[in-house]
Each structure stands twice: as structure tokens, then as C-alpha cells.
Amino acid sequence: MAQAAGTSSWQGLQQAVARWFGGGQEDRERVTLERLELSAATLAAADDEGIVLVRQSEQALWQARFETALEGLDDREREAAAQALRALLREQASPPTVSAGEGGVAVGGDVSIHADHGAAALQMRDVTVGSPSSPGPHQG
16 A cells, blocks of 8 residues: 555545445544545655655554454454455556557557567557658758
8 A cells, every 4th residue: 555655546545445444434434544644645755765664664554454453353254354355455456447549559558569670660650760861961
């Protein structure tokens, strides 16, 4: 969670974690949201030199909160809560859906295009690739 704070996925993760901790109780969800906001603010306020330590501290803090929540449950409840948490994490970790119009290409991850031996490799619409013309005598 400390990695997600401040990213585009933060709000979705924040809401999902609050629901998990809340277990249907609005007051518990609200308290969790407040704690998550505090964590995000703490991370945002950290300078470049201290961010690693702050992130490690926040990770340890949230790990302890998850462990404490799970320890307070009986075996059946703990297994159900652990399954719900795993599902939440899988859902939050899945890549965003991407789309492109007709004739377009959409990529939801990294793209690597490689060309060997002086060849050009690209995929674009309405692009002309060629060698530049030689400069004239007045251009040097």
C-alpha cells in the first residue's frame, strides 16, 4: 500500500482496504480511510532522502494492522478474510484496461521495438521514414 499511495490506483485501493477492514461497519471504514489518508500524507511529505525509511515504516505499520485484524478472527473467519484480501490485492494489481480505435494499437504495459543492422522498426499511421537529404553547400 505504501507503494500505491499517491498513484492513480490509490483511491481504488484505499476504498477496497477500508471496506475490508470495516467489514460492513461504516465507523470502522471511516477510521481506516483516515489512517490511509494519514499514511498518504506522511509519504507525500517525505523528502527524497527520507522516503525509503518512511515507506518502510508505513509498510511495517500496515502489515501489523493486517496481521492484528486477522489474528482477532477464528479459523473460519480468518480464512474467509484472507481470501477476500487476496482477491482485493489481485483486483488492484491487475493492469488497467486499454483500448484503441479502428486501426489503432493499444498497449497496457511496456513495448519494446528492436531493429538490427541499420533497419528502422516502428508501427505508426501516416508516418514517412526516410534518410534526410544531404545539406547544400550554403548549409555547411
